[in-house]
Amino acid sequence: MEKLSILPSVLSPASAQADRIVSLTSYFIVAAAIVLAIVIGSLVYVVIRFRAKPGDKEPAQFTGNKVIEGFMIGVPTLLVVVFMYLTLDTMADVLPPEEDTRPDVVITGHRYWWEAAYPGTEAIVANEIHLPVGRRLLLHINAADVIHDWWVPALGAKMDAIPGRTNHLWVTITKPGVYDGACSEFCGTQHAWMRIKVVAQSEADFRQWVARKEKAANPVLSASAQAGAAFFSRQPCGSCHRIRGTAANGAVGPDLTHFASRKTMLAGLMENNPDNLRQWLTDPQHVKPGALMPRFSYPKDSINVLVAYLSALK
Ligand SMILES: [Cu+2]
Secondary structure (H helix, E strand, C coil): CCCCCECCCCCCCCEHHHHHHHHHHHHHHHHHHHHHHHHHHHHHHHHHHCCCCCCCCCCCCCCCCHHHHHHHHHHHHHHHHHHHHHHHHHHHHHCCCCCCCCCCEEEEEECCEEEEECCCCCCEEECEEEEECCCEEEEEEEECCCCEEECCHHHCCCEEECECCCEEEEEEECCCEEEEEECCCCCCCCHHHCEEEEEEECHHHHHHHHHHHHCCCCCCCCHHHHHHHHHHHHCCHHHHCECCCCCCECCCCCCCCCHHHCCEECCCCEECCHHHHHHHHHCHHHHCCCCCCCCCCCCHHHHHHHHHHHHCCC
């Protein structure tokens, strides 16, 4: 059930929190538009009504006008009070308290990809993050290396991901769909290719998905995929990548347990298909310059068996 990706827009909210932020913003815009209309309208009126006419003398001079002064002080004060109330009211709903309640999802920003873990389950995924619709979720936002910033515009506020600190975010998704986001704090050469894809689905679909992600990799492997698995285990791949059910247990790069079930690879850079994977394994620095995976210079045959293995990890 692949849905069309929804373009990131703060103006098409898909969560209760994003809804509140959009309403608050629209109150501000409407109030600002009314003030602008009054100011420009008065200016135009004064320029036309009191423009110089032939034979005019200098008009009478006077100071002080209680009505106008009261208006000029009263209206801005009222606006500040009203908007302060609306802002605090929105913040109370949008920002979670900084206490350590158990999160539904722990998001960690890495150079240059996102990890999502689901506490209470074994599921760990990268870049394509599934969330259930209709339930208030608490996200913990962390960083493994430098400061990143989680932002999925349709789902509400941006949140910095800071090493050594946990930030919190509430998300109550209201509509199923696929929502794009991106790292929003410059974090290095491939900052622009640190995309997020949130797949929002029904509670039942979500539970099924988690159950699949929890399972260790146990695919039926073709002969070349078996050769690939053996090659993988002899190479340093496993010191950076985890494949549950095998000895590979690294946490520097994305968990590859269900690599082949991702639609895209390298945090949204390209479609996940054998050709792109072959290119990546042949020369990572050509495909995503600055990414933290070295070039190994393997012979073509070894790359091919690796591709066969990784493509079987559904
Ligand atoms: Cu980043």
